[in-house]
Amino acid sequence: MSSHSNPNLLLLGVNHTTAPVEVRERLAIPSDRLADATRTLAHQPGVREALILSTCNRVELLTVHESNAGHAAVSPSGSAAPGTEMLRFLQDYLDVRVTDIQPHVYEFRERDAIRHLFRVASSLDSMVIGEPQILGQVKQSWSVAREVGAIKSTEATGSTGAFSSVLDPLLQRAFSVAKRVRTETQIGSTTVSIASVASELARKIFGSLAGKTVLIVGAGKMSDLTARHLIQQGATTLLVSNRTEAGAEAIADSLRTPAITTGVIPFEQLHEQSFRADIIITGTGAAGHVFLPEQARTLLQRRRNRPVFFIDIAVPRDVDPAVNSVEGCFVYNIDDLQQVAAQNQSARSREAETAESIVSREVARYTERLAQAPATEVIKQLLQDAETTRLAELNRLAAHQALTPEQFAAIDRLTKSLTAKLLHPQIAALRDSRSTTGSED
Amino acid sequence: MSLLWLRVAVVLYGIAALAVLPAALYDRPRWRHIAVPAALAGVFFHFVSIVETLAAAHRALPVDTHETLSWLGLLLVVAFLLLAARAHTVSFGIFLLPVAALLAIVPAFHPGHETLAYPQLRTGWLLLHIALLLAAYAALFISLIASLLYLIQERRLKQKLSAPASRLPPLETLDQIALKALLFGLPCMTAGLLIGSVVALETMGPAFFADPKVLLSVAMWIIYMLMIFIRRHRGLRGRRAVYWSGFVFLGVLAVWAANSLSAVHRFKTP
Numbered sequence: 001m002s003s004h005s006n007p008n009l010l011l012l013g014v015n016h017t018t019a020p021v022e023v024r025e026r027l028a029i030p031s032d033r034l035a036d037a038t039r040t041l042a043h044q045p046g047v048r049e050a051l052i053l054s055t056c057n058r059v060e061l062l063t064v065h066e067s068n069a070g071h072a073a074v075s076p077s078g079s080a081a082p083g084t085e086m087l088r089f090l091q092d093y094l095d096v097r098v099t100d101i102q103p104h105v106y107e108f109r110e111r112d113a114i115r116h117l118f119r120v121a122s123s124l125d126s127m128v129i130g131e132p133q134i135l136g137q138v139k140q141s142w143s144v145a146r147e148v149g150a151i152k153s154t155e156a157t158g159s160t161g162a163f164s165s166v167l168d169p170l171l172q173r174a175f176s177v178a179k180r181v182r183t184e185t186q187i188g189s190t191t192v193s194i195a196s197v198a199s200e201l202a203r204k205i206f207g208s209l210a211g212k213t214v215l216i217v218g219a220g221k222m223s224d225l226t227a228r229h230l231i232q233q234g235a236t237t238l239l240v241s242n243r244t245e246a247g248a249e250a251i252a253d254s255l256r257t258p259a260i261t262t263g264v265i266p267f268e269q270l271h272e273q274s275f276r277a278d279i280i281i282t283g284t285g286a287a288g289h290v291f292l293p294e295q296a297r298t299l300l301q302r303r304r305n306r307p308v309f310f311i312d313i314a315v316p317r318d319v320d321p322a323v324n325s326v327e328g329c330f331v332y333n334i335d336d337l338q339q340v341a342a343q344n345q346s347a348r349s350r351e352a353e354t355a356e357s358i359v360s361r362e363v364a365r366y367t368e369r370l371a372q373a374p375a376t377e378v379i380k381q382l383l384q385d386a387e388t389t390r391l392a393e394l395n396r397l398a399a400h401q402a403l404t405p406e407q408f409a410a411i412d413r414l415t416k417s418l419t420a421k422l423l424h425p426q427i428a429a430l431r432d433s434r435s436t437t438g439s440e441d
Numbered sequence: 442m443s444l445l446w447l448r449v450a451v452v453l454y455g456i457a458a459l460a461v462l463p464a465a466l467y468d469r470p471r472w473r474h475i476a477v478p479a480a481l482a483g484v485f486f487h488f489v490s491i492v493e494t495l496a497a498a499h500r501a502l503p504v505d506t507h508e509t510l511s512w513l514g515l516l517l518v519v520a521f522l523l524l525a526a527r528a529h530t531v532s533f534g535i536f537l538l539p540v541a542a543l544l545a546i547v548p549a550f551h552p553g554h555e556t557l558a559y560p561q562l563r564t565g566w567l568l569l570h571i572a573l574l575l576a577a578y579a580a581l582f583i584s585l586i587a588s589l590l591y592l593i594q595e596r597r598l599k600q601k602l603s604a605p606a607s608r609l610p611p612l613e614t615l616d617q618i619a620l621k622a623l624l625f626g627l628p629c630m631t632a633g634l635l636i637g638s639v640v641a642l643e644t645m646g647p648a649f650f651a652d653p654k655v656l657l658s659v660a661m662w663i664i665y666m667l668m669i670f671i672r673r674h675r676g677l678r679g680r681r682a683v684y685w686s687g688f689v690f691l692g693v694l695a696v697w698a699a700n701s702l703s704a705v706h707r708f709k710t711p
Contacts, residue, residue: 186468204598207611304676307612324599327679336601 009166011113012083012105013053013060016127019104026096029054034141035148037093042150044089049152049167051145053120055137057127061086062117064166083107114170115363121174122181123188124355130187130348135178142171164373170366177362184358187351190344194222195229197340198311198332202230202279205309205330210234215277217241217270218284219251222313222334226281231260239277241265243284271295275302281311282318290318296326303328311337375430382430386423390415443493446486447511447549453483454518454542461534465608473531480518480538487515487545503571506697507548512571514544516579524583528618530610536586566640573633578693580626581665585686587619592683616678619686623669630662654699661692 014027029037029052041061042050049064063086087098087105108116119125121138145151145167152165182188190200199209206212212235216223219242227238238260242248245264252262265273270290274280275298284290291310299308310331312319317333324331332340394415398408457479464472491512503509521537524530594609610618641649649655668685671677677685 189468201598203611204594205612207614305678306676307678327595330598332601340601 008065009062009110009113009170010065010083010086010107011060011062011109011116012086012107013058014101014104014106015058015060015125018106019101023101023104024057024059027054027059027090027094027101028056029059029094031140035144038141038145038150039148040093041086041089042145042148044085046085049145049165050150051141051167051171053138053141055134058120058125060120061089062113062167111363111367114366115359117170117174118177118359118362119356121178122355122359123178124181124352124359128193129345129352130190132182132188135175138171138178139175142167173362173366177359180362181355181358185351185354187348187355190347194313194334194337194341195226197337197344198226198281199229199233201330201332201337201340202309203233205307206278208234211236212278213237213239213276215239215241215265215274215280216251217274217280217282217290217318218243218286218314219247220283220285220313223281223283224251224255226311226313227255230279231255231257235279236260238262239265239273241267241270241273243267271299275299277308278306279309279311281313283312283314284318285314286318287316289320291323292320293322293326296323296329300326300328313337372431379427379430382423382426386419390419443490443497444549446490446493447545450483450485450487450490451542451545451549453479453486454514454538454545457483457518457534458538458542461531461538465530465532465535468608470608473525476531476534476538477522477525480522480534483541484515484518484522487511487518491515507551509571509575510544511548513575513578514541516575517541517544517582520579520583524618528610528614530608530614532590532609533583533586536589537583540582566636570633570637570640573629573636577626577630577633577665580622580629581686581690581693584619584622584626585683585690587615587622588679588682588686591615591619592679595679619682620669620672623665623672627665627669630665634658634662654696657692657696657699661689661696664689664692 014024016024019027031054034052034054038050038052041047041052041063044050044063046065047063048066051062053060053062083105087102090096090101091098116125121135123130123132123134126134142151146153151167151171153168202209202212209230212230214227214230214235214237216227216238231238236259238252238255240248240252240255240262241264242251245266248264248267252264256262274291280291282290296308300306305328307328307330310319310323310329312331312333315334319331319333321331321333323329394408394412397403397411403411457476460472460476460479462472463469464476494508503512517537518541521531521534521541524533590609591612594612594615597609598612609615638650638655641655668677668689671685672682
């Protein structure tokens with residue numbers, strides 16, 4: 001490291017557990033301003049590297065400070081008020097008062113910051129544990145920070161001799177920890193939202209949803225969300241039936257994309273036409289059942305017994321529970337879906353314990369390697385100086401004495417061996433001292 | 442030596458049959474990495490054993506029931522591997538692998554020493570007859586298992602249960618496997634029966650067609666065809682598909698059992 005001061009790692013932020021949405025939305029940095037915000041943060045006094053992670057559930061600033069500057073910035077009076085400069089950055093950049101956000105802010109330093117980052121990337125700190133989007137969001141922030149020069153890439157710093165990047169290897173390690181957590185645990189193998197549970201169940205019935213037809217009966221936010229999920233999973237035809245045709249048209253329009261075919265079924269023809277749908281989402285708000293077992297049997301006959309999946313999110317229910325007894329009909333109401341989601345959530349929590357131990361091990365391994373890094377640099381320099389001196393002396397000798405190739409080779413071997421033996425105690429002492437410092441840290 | 446290879450194959454099938462349980466039933470997909478290689482290695486040793494046995498006996502055909510069943514076992518494991526590769530499911534192994542191990546275990550530990558009663562039967566046509574019919578039986582067995590798995594998955598979805606059995610393939614995949622297996626089995630059975638009839642007519646004359654085994658085989662072929670017709674035109678699925686497949690499978694067992702009643706369909710020396 002050409003800069004001989006020790007950099008300080010600081011992570012400061014708010015998330016869904018510490019701040020209400022009113023605070024989070026004031027701190028959120030839109031993706032089109034992320035590059036500018038990261039650049040501005042990186043140019044704050046004493047900041048060497050910076051990264052901003054801004055999602056709907058968290059805003060976090062990860063910075064590396066120059067040793068002295070960092071202390072001065074985070075603890076100006078020697079009291080426990082670190083991160084002042086970062087808070088000031090938020091105040092200036094986002095026009096929010098420090099006093100408004102300070103009670104919600106958490107901060108982590110060094111090892112704790114590493115642990116927090118690993119947990120965030122592995123989706124252990126997410127609102128929905130195990131959700132996969134967060135890793136992509138961290139990668140996106142890392143990519144933006146590299147683009148604007150707020151994080152120096154490891155390769156570049158190695159070749160130019162500038163200070164070694166702290167954040168680049170740390171982020172890369174965080175990605176591999178997240179990957180390890182995902183492959184070694186089942187944390188992301190189940191779905192936990194109502195819409196995704198419905199979509200997962202549809203896949204258990206139909207396999208791929210490609211080419212499948214979804215029928216929405218009635219209007220509602222949940223129906224809309226579930227239909228969108230099914231379309232994302234490959235459903236290609238969307239039919240809508242509503243008491244008012246204009247309402248049905250409006251729903252179809254709101255969900256229409258170039259990739260899907262949409263159509264409207266008049267409500268009075270619902271039972272004659274519903275055989276066309278593989279998945280029927282109902283949310284009418286009708287007082288009685290819209291689908292009865294007899295109608296379900298007729299529907300199945302017209303489908304030549306191909307299965308049909310009813311997602312009944314209406315309260316009171318639209319589909320008679322007895323329809324589930326009809327062979328080939330699968331009925332899930334809102335409680336059933338919530339129950340599956342809860343089971344999946346508890347399975348995720350169990351897996352999260354395994355994931356936490358993976359993260360702990362990885363944090364220990366990474367901090368140990370970090371503690372060794374400065375010693376490695378010094379050792380490398382020591383060996384290089386010794387080798388330069390040895391070669392200079394060897395060449396000086398060869399210039400003054402007529403040596404045979406065998407004699408030259410023998411002296412070369414001897415000096416190499418001597419150098420190694422003389423340096424060994426110093427190298428060992430350096431390694432020991434760094435390990436002790438690292439473990440004390 | 443061939444016996445040793447067959448015993449190794451049986452042990453490997455046993456390992457695969459055990460490893461497939463956590464992979465298919467308890468949401469532990471890593472066990473698949475034991476089940477599939479073990480089954481693959483088992484197929485290799487099983488095949489080597491069959492080739493060595495036939496080479497040593499200077500014949501190309503299995504002569505007794507145990508030997509023929511061992512061939513059927515090999516086909517079932519091959520089918521399991523094909524399903525694992527194409528349909529990405531090892532669930533079929535729950536049934537196929539133990540059955541294959543059982544079919545191979547008798548010839549592995551209690552081998553027969555029979556020879557062919559009719560040396561003139563050493564023909565490629567007869568070998569084709571046996572291979573095609575065994576393939577048809579294997580296809581029927583797979584169709585039966587697919588229908589059974591369909592029933593399990595259907596019940597699970599209706600009762601709103603999560604794991605175990607969460608690794609079972611989707612209903613539509615199972616239905617397609619069941620139908621495709623039948624569609625594959627029908628031409629195999631038809632060609633197998635035709636080849637057998639022509640060879641029998643040439644060697645034994647028209648008396649062969651009055652044999653109970655032959656009559657049962659024809660009846661089974663008709664039911665097999667009827668089942669495919671109903672499946673395709675009425676969308677037969679679920680419980681009724683299991684009943685039909687089970688019925689045809691019983692027909693196959695009856696045809697096997699009819700060997701003891703058959704006066705002409707015997708190829709080993711008395």
